[in-house]
Structures are given as C-alpha cells and as structure tokens.
Amino acid sequence: MAFEMNRRSLLAGAMAMGGVAGVAAATPAWAAAPTTPFFKRINKPIGIQLYTMGEAAQKDLSGTLTRLAATGYKEFELPGLYGHSAKDLRAEGDKAGVKFSSIHMGLPNRLPPGSLTLMSSPQEIADALGTLGIGKAVLPIPLLPDDWKPGPDQRASLIQGIEAGGIDMWKRMGDLLNKRAAALKPHGIELGYHNHNMEFRPVGGTTGWAVLLKELDPNLVFLELDLGWITAGGLDPATELRRLKGRVKMVHLKDVKPTTKTNYALQQDPCExxxxxxxxxAILPACVAAGVQHYFVEQEPPFAHDRFDSVKMSYDFLSRFKA
Structure with missing residues (x-):
C-alpha cells in the first residue's frame, strides 16, 4: 500500500486442457516443473515494499537494507526518499547490494514543501528516478479535498475525505493520472496506481474502482494490485488478476487473517x-498469466512479531512455495 509520508502518518489456476499433446504444447515454462519453487520457475525476485519496515527504515536505512538483503530481498519498492537525496539513497542501495525498482509518490498538498511529488516537473522526476535506477512510479492514495485535515481518528478522517469527493473524485483522479503518465512517458517513466479497499465501496450502482478503471488509459497507466486490500474489499484476487490481464504490472504480496471482514475503510487483520x-x-499463477513484472511483499501493522522476523517468515514461505 504505502503512500509515502501520507501513509506513514495516517496508518501507525484453472487451465482448460484438451489432450496430453495439447497440454504439453500449451503449458508455459514456469508451470512445467511443479517440484521447483515458484519464484525460481518464473525467474523473478521476491521484492519488498520498504514501508513494511516502519521506523526501522527511517532510523537506520543502511542497516535495514543490509538486514533485508541478508534475508533474501534484493528488489525494493520505496515509499519515498526518506529525506535523502536520490544520489545518497542510491549509494545506500548499492552498498547493500539491492535494487530499487519502483517508488510511491504523493501529491504536493500532502507533503512538505520541496518534496519530490507526482506534480514535480517530469524532468525533475526523471532525474531523481534515473539516479535511483527506477523506471516506475505509483500514486498510492486517492485524491483528498484541498481543505482536508486529519482528525483525532486519522483513519476515519481519511475515509471521510475520500468519500466526500464522491464518484467525481475517481473521474478526476483518472484524468490526472492519464495526464501525468503522458508527461512522464517521454522521460522513460511509467506511472501506476495502487489500490486499498475504499475503491470497492458501492456508490450509486457502481464503485470507485469501476469508475477509475474506465477512466484510466491502459496504454498509459498500469495497476499495482494490493492483494490483501483487494481481499479486505470483498473481491477475489485471482479473479481480479484474470479480469485485468495486461494492466497489472506489479503486486503487493500481502496476507490477512480469516477474521478480516469485508469493509471499505482501511481495516484488515494482517499477518505474514x-x-x-x-x-x-490460485493467486500466483494468476499473477503470471496477468503479466505481473514485480512482486513486493508488504505487511500492515500491527505486527505479532518483530518486523524483521515477520518479513523473513513471508520470504521463507514464498521462496519455498510450489504452485
């Protein structure tokens, strides 16, 4: 999920088969050796969204990157720049032997003056992301009213701000994303959108998600599906991946407990x-079929274990998983 400073402040296969020959011819290479761990078969790294590490990454970025690299995470998605210059941040990544592949970028009215935002000049964004080695940027939270301020219950006030925009907000956001993506494309930067679960709230016979998908130009704006938030919103991740084949380039690998109830208000019971x-x-083969390029582990608080232990549990499960 991760919506840079906003978030850090607001939230503490079924395959049709004919005959034996047909199966052999139709079976993709990644599915041909079920005894081999899934991520080895698809030849993709298991990445992590650094938001997961909370204050650890803010207080000791170098040490956090080094510990995560030792666990096995070599590909990272950033929730922001952590107050560093792009050059210094790249140096930290190089020192730890990790690669930055994506970054979440907020909007200027929610970030301190001088921050790199989605509305910064395309050249400024391209220069910073180019230094980091990043080619994909993601907007991780819907638009909020200009006069919005967090209340005592920050989660509730955030939801109220989003709902105040109604269906029109989702249309305006789609237009904004299309325009910013078109401006960034000549600079080699792809732009995407990351969901939570408020997108799926029924409104006037539709949902914000349905409206946004209709507005977005699939040739310009990709999707980063958060599989945990999709589940909390009452949808089936594998079904949604199949429906959006070709539009999903990245996923957040996130799990939730069976006690998680369908809601549209940023609530879930998280787990490794x-x-x-x-x-x-069902989900991981659906990711491959949908064309997913990057896989990032992410977990929401509260944590039942130390965060480093939790992300190791997730990595161990995924690195050994056979689908």
Whole structure:
C-alpha cells in the first residue's frame, strides 16, 4: 500500500486442457516443473515494499537494507526518499547490494514543501528516478479535498475525505493520472496506481474502482494490485488478476487473517504471507498469466512479531512455495 509520508502518518489456476499433446504444447515454462519453487520457475525476485519496515527504515536505512538483503530481498519498492537525496539513497542501495525498482509518490498538498511529488516537473522526476535506477512510479492514495485535515481518528478522517469527493473524485483522479503518465512517458517513466479497499465501496450502482478503471488509459497507466486490500474489499484476487490481464504490472504480496471482514475503510487483520486466508495456489499463477513484472511483499501493522522476523517468515514461505 504505502503512500509515502501520507501513509506513514495516517496508518501507525484453472487451465482448460484438451489432450496430453495439447497440454504439453500449451503449458508455459514456469508451470512445467511443479517440484521447483515458484519464484525460481518464473525467474523473478521476491521484492519488498520498504514501508513494511516502519521506523526501522527511517532510523537506520543502511542497516535495514543490509538486514533485508541478508534475508533474501534484493528488489525494493520505496515509499519515498526518506529525506535523502536520490544520489545518497542510491549509494545506500548499492552498498547493500539491492535494487530499487519502483517508488510511491504523493501529491504536493500532502507533503512538505520541496518534496519530490507526482506534480514535480517530469524532468525533475526523471532525474531523481534515473539516479535511483527506477523506471516506475505509483500514486498510492486517492485524491483528498484541498481543505482536508486529519482528525483525532486519522483513519476515519481519511475515509471521510475520500468519500466526500464522491464518484467525481475517481473521474478526476483518472484524468490526472492519464495526464501525468503522458508527461512522464517521454522521460522513460511509467506511472501506476495502487489500490486499498475504499475503491470497492458501492456508490450509486457502481464503485470507485469501476469508475477509475474506465477512466484510466491502459496504454498509459498500469495497476499495482494490493492483494490483501483487494481481499479486505470483498473481491477475489485471482479473479481480479484474470479480469485485468495486461494492466497489472506489479503486486503487493500481502496476507490477512480469516477474521478480516469485508469493509471499505482501511481495516484488515494482517499477518505474514502464507499465514492467512489468501489462496496463493490460485493467486500466483494468476499473477503470471496477468503479466505481473514485480512482486513486493508488504505487511500492515500491527505486527505479532518483530518486523524483521515477520518479513523473513513471508520470504521463507514464498521462496519455498510450489504452485
């Protein structure tokens, strides 16, 4: 999920088969050796969204990157720049032997003056992301009213702000994303949108998600599906991946406990990947079929274990998983 400073402040296969020959010809290479761990078969790294580490990454970025790299995480998605210059942040990544592949970027009215935002000049964004080695940027939270301020219950006030925009907000956001993506494309930067679960709230016979998908130009804006938030919103991740084939370039690998009830208000009972109710045997093959390029582990607080222990549990499950 991760919506840079906003978030850090607001939230403490079924395959049709004919005959034997047909199966052999139609079976993709990644599915040909079920005794080999899934991520080895698809030749993709298991990445992590650094938001997961909370204050650890803010207080000791170098040490956090080094510990995560030792666990096995070599590909990272950033929730922001952590107050560093792009050059210094890249140096920290190089020192730890990790690669930055994506970054979440907020909007200027929610970030301190001088921050790199989605509305910064395309050249400024391209220069910073180019230094980091990043080619994909993601907007991780819907638009909020200009006069919005967090209340005592920050989660509730955030939801109220989003709902105040109504269906029109989702249309305006789609237009904004299309325009910013078109401006960034000549600079080699792809732009995406990351969901939570408020997108799926029924409004006037539709949902914000349905409206946004209709507005977005699939040739310009990709989707980063958060599989845990999709589940909390009452949808089946594998079904949604199949429906959106070709539009999903990245996923957040996130799990939730069976106690998680369908809601549209940023609520879930989080747990480590493989410890919850998501059906990874259906989801991971659906990711491949949908064209997913990057896989980032992410977990929401509260944590039942130390965060480093939790992300190791998720990595161990995924690195050994056979689908």
């Amino acid at each position: 990947v493989g410890q919850g109710k998501l059906n990874w045997h």
